[in-house]
Amino acid sequence: MKQLFQTMLRAMDAGENLVLASVVRTAGSTPRGPGAHMLWSASGPLWGTVGGGPGEAQAMALCRQVLQARTGLTQRFLLGVSDGSPQPPAQTLGGFPQPCPPPSETLGRSSPSCQPSAQALGGSPQPCPPPLETLSGPSPSHQPSAQALGGPSQPHQPSAQTGGSQDDSRGQDVGAVCGGEMWVRFQYIACQDAAIGEAAARAVARLEQRLPCWLLLGPLEGGGLWIWDGQTPPPGVPAADLANLPPRPGLIRAGGGLYLAQSLLPRGQVYIFGGGHVAQALVPVLTGVDFRCTVIEDRPQFASPSLFPAAEEVRLLPLDRWLDRIAVTPWDYLCVMTPGHERDMDCLVQALRTPARYIGMMGSRRKVAFMQASLAQRGFAPADIARIHTPIGLPIQAETPAEIAISIAAQLIQVRAQD
Numbered sequence: 209m210k211q212l213f214q215t216m217l218r219a220m221d222a223g224e225n226l227v228l229a230s231v232v233r234t235a236g237s238t239p240r241g242p243g244a245h246m247l248w249s250a251s252g253p254l255w256g257t258v259g260g261g262p263g264e265a266q267a268m269a270l271c272r273q274v275l276q277a278r279t280g281l282t283q284r285f286l287l288g289v290s291d292g293s294p295q296p297p298a299q300t301l302g303g304f305p306q307p308c309p310p311p312s313e314t315l316g317r318s319s320p321s322c323q324p325s326a327q328a329l330g331g332s333p334q335p336c337p338p339p340l341e342t343l344s345g346p347s348p349s350h351q352p353s354a355q356a357l358g359g360p361s362q363p364h365q366p367s368a369q370t371g372g373s374q375d376d377s378r379g380q381d382v383g384a385v386c387g388g389e390m391w392v393r394f395q396y397i398a399c400q401d402a403a404i405g406e407a408a409a410r411a412v413a414r415l416e417q418r419l420p421c422w423l424l425l426g427p428l429e430g431g432g433l434w435i436w437d438g439q440t441p442p443p444g445v446p447a448a449d450l451a452n453l454p455p456r457p458g459l460i461r462a463g464g465g466l467y468l469a470q471s472l473l474p475r476g477q478v479y480i481f482g483g484g485h486v487a488q489a490l491v492p493v494l495t496g497v498d499f500r501c502t503v504i505e506d507r508p509q510f511a512s513p514s515l516f517p518a519a520e521e522v523r524l525l526p527l528d529r530w531l532d533r534i535a536v537t538p539w540d541y542l543c544v545m546t547p548g549h550e551r552d553m554d555c556l557v558q559a560l561r562t563p564a565r566y567i568g569m570m571g572s573r574r575k576v577a578f579m580q581a582s583l584a585q586r587g588f589a590p591a592d593i594a595r596i597h598t599p600i601g602l603p604i605q606a607e608t609p610a611e612i613a614i615s616i617a618a619q620l621i622q623v624r625a626q627d
Contacts, residue, residue, distance in 0.1 A: 209423070209472045209498075210415040213408040215247055215255045216397070220405055224249045225278075226397040227271040228433070230425055231258050232468045233459060236388030238287060239263065243457025243470045250275055258392055263287060267392055274394045280431050285390045393468070395431055407435045411472060418500070418520065420473045422453055427465025435472075442467075455627045474498050475627075476539030476565065477520075478620065481527060481555045482546040483510035486570060489613035490543070492518045497621060499541070504530055506551070528554040536562035541620055543600065545570040553582060560592050566623050568600035568616065 219226055231244040239259030246264070247255040248271035258267050263285050270283055397404050414421040414437055422436040434442045441447050445463030453460065457470040478494055480487045483505040491501045495518040502521045505511035511524040525533055527546060536542070542564045544555045552569060556579065559567045569579065576598045583593050601615030602622070 210412055212245060212247060212255050213411040213415075216408045217405065217412070219247075219249055219254060220397070220399045220401075220408075223399050224251075225275060225399050226254075227274045228395045228397060228425075229258050229267050229271060230393045230395070230468060231390055232282070232393045232425070232428065233391040234388060236287075238388040238390050240390075241457070242459070242468065246271075248275070259390070263390065267394075270392075270394055274396050278396050278398070280393070280395045282391060282393045282428065285392060287388045287390065393425065393428065395425065395433065397433070404433050407433055410435045410437065415472060418473065420471070422450070423470045423472055424450075424462075424467045425470075426467035427463070428459075428467070429465055436469075474500065474624075476500070476537065476541060476624075477502055478541040478543060479504060479534065479536070481505075481530070481542070481544045482551070483507070483512075483515060483522070484545065484547060485609040486545050486612050486616075487543075488515055489609040490616055491516050493613045493617045494620065495519070497617060499617075499620060499624075504534075527551050530555070531558040531561065536564050538563040538565055540564045541566040541568075541623070543568050543570075543616060545600070549575060549579065552579065556583065556596065557586065560588060560595065566597065566620065567595050568597040568619070570600045570612070571598060573599065 216226065216228075227248040229246040229248060231238075231240050231242050234241055239261065240257070244258050245256045246253060246258045246267065248268065253268065258264055266285065267283075270281070274280060411421060411423070414435070419437070424432075424434040424436050424442060426432055426442075432442060436442075436450055436453075438447075441450055442463070445465075445467075449460075449462035450469075453469050453471070455471065455475060457468065459466055460469045461467075476499075478499045478501045480490060480501060480503045483503050487503060491503065494501050501516070501519045502523065503511070503516050503519050504523050504525050504527070506525060506527045508524060511522055513519070513522045516522050523533075536559075540562075542555075542559045542562070544552050544559065544567070546552050546555060549571075552571070556567070556569060560583075569576070571579065579598070580593050580596075584590075597619060600619070601612060602618045604611070604615045604618070606612045606615040
């Protein structure tokens with residue numbers, strides 16, 4: 209994501225007006241989920257993708273229209289094969305087309321006794337619920353902070369007029385066969401927009417310092433791009449509304465408006481024990497899919513940052529006492545791939561004392577059986593030993609360091625997707 213904001217700043221400095229196309233909501237099978245972005249200028253795409261194929265071709269055409277009109281819109285893309293029949297009319301929700309007529313209670317107009325900041329709209333599409341199933345639902349004693357409004361689209365939501373944005377009320381069939389729907393928000397960015405320039409610069413600075421921050425796009429009823437760093441919320445949004453933001457990109461209601469909220473610094477660190485050939489292949493693969501990597505070695509020649517230019521950190525530590533220097537969180541991943549079983553055992557004994565979400569060890573099946581028996585002799589319960597993914601990685605018959613790195617990265621992606 210840092211590249212997105214760096215590209216945005218360079219283009220704005222060069223006097224280019226831009227369009228940021230962002231997937232804000234999906235239903236069914238779609239090529240990308242909420243939080244996918246594409247940055248566009250008059251010369252064409254500059255960064256990212258919202259899914260490729262015919263849908264992205266349509267998105268690019270809309271980017272050209274937004275650049276010419278200098279005003280944003282939100283478009284619903286239908287990713288099924290059209291039979292030529294007209295699509296059902298759709299109401300708008302913060303810029304989204306919605307397929308059901310609005311009930312009497314409109315979204316976000318909660319009763320005076322209850323002012324929730326965000327309630328869940330996620331879940332599988334279902335028939336239109338009763339009118340009372342709206343954001344006015346929580347009892348007066350319940351004051352949630354920020355919960356996900358993203359995820360699969362709901363067929364029935366109340367109407368809300370957009371402020372300055374436009375909608376295609378019928379949806380646009382792009383000729384794909386996925387069978388899902390995507391709502392893509394197109395934001396016009398003038399090159400002289402100082403507020404967005406400052407937000408982009410703040411995002412780059414925070415990410416370079418590895419400090420947590422969130423992208424807030426919205427309110428969808430009016431547009432805007434903000435970086436929430438825990439200090440200055442968007443105008444009209446109480447900081448309390450931005451507490452406990454969802455771990456995955458999704459819609460929230462804050463300050464009476466809908467925002468796409470997206471963490472720019474992924475939660476959790478990957479600690480790689482051992483700096484050999486597989487580790488050297490693994491780090492660039494993991495960083496390419498937004499994992500943060502720290503390499504830990506006890507051999508000076510392998511604890512060199514020059515071997516791991518993409519790693520966040522390379523640390524020279526004794527492998528039998530690494531836990532004294534590292535605080536592992538429940539969001540962290542531990543990958544053990546040292547040059548010998550004794551070092552592996554040192555790492556695993558400490559790893560099993562942590563709340564890490566993932567522990568993996570590289571090794572042959574014979575080595576795995578030996579290590580499991582050794583851990584049992586040391587008093588570790590079967591449930592503890594079962595936490596270890598070993599042989600590490602998904603079973604894709606990988607042999608070379610590069611192939612093994614792909615299998616490990618795939619397994620970590622699979623675990624992360626369970627958020």
